[in-house]
Structure formats: structure tokens, C-alpha cells
Amino acid sequence: MKRGEPAVVPEAEFRSYYGRPVVKPPVWKVPDVPAYLYLGGLAGASSVMAVGAELTGRPRLARAGRLAAAAGSSLSVGALVHDLGRPARFLHMLRVLKPTSPLSVGSWILAPFSALSGAAAVSELTGVLRGPGRASAALAGVLAPAMTTYTAVLLADTAVPGWHEVYRELPFVFAGSAVSSAGALGVLAAAGEDLPARRMAIAGAAVEVAASGLMQRRAGMVAEVYRRGRAGAVLRAARVLTAVRAVAAALAGRGPAARITAGLCLSAGAAATRYGIFEAGRASVRDPRYTVVPQRDRRNRLE
Template identity: 45%
Template sequence: MSAEDVATSGGGHRPTEGDGRNVDPRVGILEGEAADQTAPARRSEAEGAAPFEVWRMVPSGDGDRRTDPTYYDRPAIKEPVWIWSVPAYFYVGGAAGAANVLGAVAQLVDREGMDGLVRRCRWIGAVGGGLGTAFLVIDLGRPERFLNMLRVFRPTSPLSLGSWVLAAATPAASGAAALSGAGGALRALADAAGLGAGLVGLPLSGYTAVLLSSTAVPIWQETRRTLPMLFVASAMSSAASLLELTGLNRREEEVVHRFGLAGKIAGMAAMVAVEKEASRVDRVGRPLREGVSGALWRSAKVLAGASLGLSLWPGRSRARTVARAVLGTAGAIAVRFAVMRAGKASAQDPRATFHMQRAGRGGREVTGRPATAGPPGSA
């Protein structure tokens, strides 16, 4: 029996030269648990050098390491693998959710008088949901399997719940938007879809914050009470800013202005609250003060603050409306990217994890019981 026959009869497949397994293709086949794992295409890039700075100290020579130890300062948890499209989704998804909610409320309260606002909200919900779905799909390691997201319903996973929410909100908003101009039964259908979109728009505008806090990343985990408030407030100002860039009539503009103002004030308060909650353990809050994430966080504050200032400025001017909408949009995008970068920095810092758990903010905070975390008498 040749190697080819063996490979086909056993359900395995032939190894390729240089796949890092060192299995001779003439005599061996791949049928192990990881036989299917794709090996690096360009092996030369993985050779020779560690992908991080080589440790230069003699570990035992550093006395300080006894009081605040780490394992060669290597991260204790894995860094999130998410790319730019995930915080971009947080922004468009949030804007879509808040727009769905505002649109549904406007439809319920004053369907005739605010027809333009209702339609625009539905379109933001539809485009935001569609674009957001595309952003999520391109982040997947296996994008062609994106429908597996709807394979199960798992209440413990905010990502699972969020997938269902997004899968409900986007078609509802799209249907409502497409049928906005219709009459009769179709109009009733559009209004029903608009209400449905508004209902699922509620979780859509904020679940992504719960998604982040349901992780082992210290700064996300620690801000689980304030981050949802920040994300919902940011979603409000995102939606209002986008609406302000469209040609609303005077009454609609007033409505959007009030909605956005509430979001901007809540957003500024939530940013302060997030900082405070994150910094209860000094090391955990560090990414909001330092590095790229700190710079993004500060720019988000400045942009959101400037947008809020222009919103509070008395009198009306189209130029000012556009300016505050642009600033509000930029601030909302910056805050999502700041939170993502802060999470990556937090995951890279083993002391953030260790200090937080030593401060009683690990399992003990939930269960009320401490873990065995050291030799007898040490912890």
C-alpha cells in the first residue's frame, strides 16, 4: 500500500515539506488532533529571533522580583486578536442602535410630523447594521464561516447574544427604511419593523461594552459597571452627530440636538467614571493614562468636550451644527479605539492581572471566598 492509499483510507492527509511538523511525506500521514492546523507559509520569518525583546537579566539576580513577581514580565493572558474593524463596528453598531431607538420613539410619538427623522434613523440603522456586520466578518479568522455565529444561542456569551441582536436589528431597520415611502399594508409593515428595530436597538447600542467586560482583560473586566454607560452615551452622540449632518428640518434638528446633548453630557460623565473605576487598582487604570491608548483617550475627551461646548453654545448656525457633528463623530470613534487599545495594553501587562486579583477583585469579588494563592501563610 502506498502512502497515498494510506492517507486516503485512514481519513488523514499528506504532510507537506516545511510545514514545521517534520513528518516525511513519503511515509507519514497527518491524522492527529492538529493535523488540520495550517502552518506558516513563510517559515523563514519565524526563525532566529524571538518576537519580543530577549530577557537580558539573570532572573535570580534581581531581588525586587520576590515582592512583585512575574514570569520574565511575559503577559499572563493572551492579547485580544481583534483588528481595527472591531472598534469600528462598536462605533457603527452603537450609532445604528441609538438611531433605531430614536426613530422608533419619533414614529410612536409623532409619525406624521417627524417623517424625515424617522426615515433617516431607519437608514442609519440599516447602513450601520450592514456595515457593522461586514466589519465583524472581516475580523474573523475564517470569514466564510460567519453564519456559525447563529449556530447556537449561548446566554453566557455576550457575543452570542449580540450576534442575534445584530441579526434581528439589521433586517428590521433595512426593511423599515426600504418601505418608508410605501403606503397601506406595506407602511404598516414598515412601522412594525421600525418598532422592532427600536426594541433590539436598545441592546445593540450597549451590548458591546458588556462583551468587553466579560473577558479576562483587567481594564475591561474592572470597568464593567461604567463601560456600558459610556458606550450607550457614545452611541447617542454618534447617532445624533450623523443625523445632524443630514438636512433635517428645524423641529427635527431640535429633537436630535436634545438627544445628542443628553448623550454628550452622559458621555463626559461616563468617561470620568470609567477612569475612576479603572484606577481603583492603579496598575489596571494605567493604559488610560499612558501610551497610545492614553493619547487616544485624551483626544476622545477633547473632541467630545469640544462637541459638547458647541452644542451648549446659544443660537443657531449651520456651520456650528456641522462642526459639533464632526467633532462628536470623531470623539465617538476615538473613544472606541481608545478602549480597544487600552485592553490590548492591559492584557500585555501581567501585573495588571496580578495586582487586580491580589486586591480582591478576581474570583473573590464574585464568590466572596478567597482562592488558595500561595504557600501556607503567604497569602
């Protein structure tokens, strides 16, 4: 072939045997695991919001944050246990702490956070043991950043290409989504004291949008699963809700209608983001190209 002439033989496309997936699809259930992802993030960010509200003299916002942290973490444990099938399986995860396993570390974050948040919520509701209750809330706040993002690490550490290829950006997407959803709850539950919650909602939405955009730009061909099919439709809806919720959060101080709109859009957008990412990962496993082609590209770059 002369230099500059077009190739006669087209570039070969990858095919696996019988079109079967190369990686075993995750067996996690819907809605259990998407709920687990969303509720855990909400609980962690709400705990941080409660600590900040306590320090700045906003009792209603602190109360809302503590109750949301307890409810979110408890429901998150419930969703995880339901997905596992038996409560004993969750307890078995706590027999050993394995620092190299995100699942083991995550279990050891979730269990003490849930216990501390529950103790703080019981004290808040009953008025008993206020001092230990505040101490429990503060200790939960120490674990809260890890609680907010560990599920992103848990997903990214798998062999699922739609999650593993975006391991750098995924924790920031989850953190922004969690902060935004906690801000939504504060906007709904603490009228008159909700200025920090509105700021959280706007900041979280901005982080989520920026990190999501960067994630898809860096994902290469795997970014297709975030734009197509059910995952693409859900994530497009999440982006619309994010834009609406940011504007509504900025206007939430102007009346109950704006506050309710902001809170509902924030919550729905955060939940849609988690589900869309979960569904994108599952879609990436079904097509073997997303597993093999990025691996070949990385190998060729190293040669």
C-alpha cells in the same frame, strides 16, 4: 525591627516569567473591531431616535434615523465578518442561542436588528409596504437598547483586565457615546427638525463624560492604561471633542456652520472613545501586572 522604623527591604514588584503576558492578547483586528463597536452603537441609538421622531411627527429625522440604523448595523456586520475571516463563521454563531455567552447573545441581537432595520430602510427609500416598514422600525427600536450596549458586555466579559475591571461603568460609557453619535447624525441630516437630536447629543456627551470619569476612578491601578500611551492620547482627544461637540450641539440651531461642526465633532469623539477603550484593553494585556495585582488585591480583601 522597632515599631515605626522604615522597612529596609523594598516592597517586591510583580514579575512574570520572562515578562510574558499572563493572559493571551486578543486577536481582534484594527480597524475591524473598533469600527464594529462604534457602528453598532450608532445603529442602536439611531433606531431609538427614529422611533421617537416618528411618534412626534418629524419625518426627516425619522428617515435619517432609519437609514443610519440600517447602514450602521449592516456595516457593523461587515466589520465583524471581516474580522472573523469568513462569513460562515458568523452564521455558525446563530446555530445555537447560549444565554450564558455574551458573544452568542450579541449575535442574536445583531442579526435580527440588522434584518429589521434593513427592511425599514428599504421601505423608506422605495415607498413600498409603508405599514410593514414602520412595524419593522418599531421592532428594531425594541432591540435597540441592547444593540447599543451589548458590545460593552462583550468586552467586559473577557479576561482582559483593562475591560474586565470596568465592567460596571463600561455599558454606560458606550450608551452615552452611542446616543451622542446618533444625535450628531440627526443634527447633520435633519435641519429644522433636529432639536431632539441636539438634546440627545448633549445628554449622551454628559453621560459619556460622567461614566468615563467614574470608570477611571474605580479602576484602580488599571486606570493607568486609560491615561498612558496611544490609548491615553486618543481618550484625551475624545474628551476635548466631547466638550467641543456639547457646546456646538447647543449652538447647532444658529446656522449650518455650527450644525456641521457639532455633527463632525460628535461623530469623531464617539469613534475616538471606542478606539481608545479598545486600545487600552490591549495595552493592559501586555503588562502582566494589570492581570495579577488586582487579583491579589481582591483576594487579600476577602481574607
